[in-house]
């Protein structure tokens with residue numbers, strides 16, 4: 001089942017940067033890794049997908065629905081981590097999760113403790129989030145994203161600021177979500193991490209999708225995702241220059 005269908009998506013800011021004519025699909029159980037240098041349009045693509053910014057043109061279909069018409073129904077089944085986590089600093093970790101849960105119909109408060117445990121925050125559940133480190137906030141934001149038992153996850157550099165245990169925990173959780181059939185769009189600058197997590201990769205450069213491949217194809221041909229990415233971007237840079 002196709003969960004994400006993006007066709008000719010264009011979003012240009014006033015400075016003419018953004019994304020240009022982007023098309024990709026993600027099916028249930030697939031993890032698409034968006035790779036690209038700083039400013040290549042990964043966050044813009046994710047924001048446009050999830051209704052945080054309005055695209056200029058193109059077609060977006062998520063979970064078989066059009067976000068322009070049915071965004072709330074889509075967000076009920078979607079977990080997002082995009083830029084700064086939207087947490088309440090003066091509330092505890094537990095309270096943050098319970099409040100987030102209210103957005104989801106059928107939310108079971110019994111899952112809060114389990115999620116805090118899965119992201120390694122159970123010992124800190126009664127602490128206020130303003131006292132959390134960057135990595136602890138990322139862990140809590142991940143728990144919020146997993147709360148609806150999502151069919152779609154959109155994760156922009158989710159392991160930023162996470163320690164080694166946190167990164168390993170994230171990998172385990174993401175692989176479990178993938179095995180459960182969740183579709184994932186993920187960005188990270190860590191090629192090794194992407195290699196372990198993604199089924200597919202798409203390379204962006206200056207807002208344009210310059211190449212995409214299944215990770216197994218990329219590994220067969222280039223030996224590593226890092227080498228695939230470097231080869232594709234260098235070749236594209238030569239062609240553009």
Ligand SMILES: Nc1ncnc2c1ncn2[C@@H]1O[C@H](COP(=O)(O)OP(=O)(O)OP(=O)(O)O)[C@@H](O)[C@H]1O
Pocket residue numbers: 013014015017018036037038039040041042043044045
């Ligand atoms: N609100 C905005 N107003 C104007 N330009 C913007 C805005 N947000 C992003 N841009 C520009 O759009 C381009 C794409 O930015 P985007 O944040 O999508 O890149 P990215 O690939 O996510 O980068 P990074 O790897 O650094 O997170 C950049 O050139 C950026 O300067």
